[in-house]
Amino acid sequence: MTTNSPAAVEIVPYDPAWAAIYEREQQAIARALGAYVVRLEHIGSTSVSGLSAKPVVDLQAEVIDLRSRGFYDEALDKLGYRSIDSSENDVRIAMRKREDVAANLHLVTVGSWAAQRTVLFRDALRADKRLVMRYALLKQTLAADTNNLDEYTSAKTVFIEAVVAERARALGVAYVLGNRR
Secondary structure, three states, X not given: OEEOOOOOOOOEOOOOHHHHHHHHHHHHHHHHHHHHEEEEEEEOHHHOOOOOEOOOEEEEEEEOOHHHHHHHHHHHXXXXXXXXXXXXXXXXXXXXXXXXXOEEEEXXXXXXXXXXXXXXXXXXXXXXXXXXXXXXXXXXXXHHHOOOHHHHHHHHHHHHHHHHHHHHHHHOOOOOOOOOO
């Protein structure tokens, strides 16, 4: 297990290759996890056409049960994914791959708020080009102001939570701050 240590923030223009990386990783993860995985999603900035992003593809796997962590660690280690120590390990297992491609994998319980909120945010961005431009400007400004990935990520939270809350309200979904419900 690795830790999520501070690192410099690199934001690059949107790359259409990110969709192909997602497809390859999605297929490999689906094979590795088999019946344990219910749904795989391309999430994060690399899933939004035209949005600048860190050059790391984010995937979300909705799984039946997070308590099968030993199985997930073993199955996904073969693909190059390593667990990241996180304060959210009870609602989300975070993994990182940096060998052949740069990817983050988030395992969440199927149907959980942790699963829903990332998709709500992604879908809000996909539906609103002005929102994409605002988010891109925020990310570029934050990246220029800090060399610390944890600070960068934390600083985006207010924007993300506001978008998730609005999207949830519009869809009639109960909103809760953060990943816990």
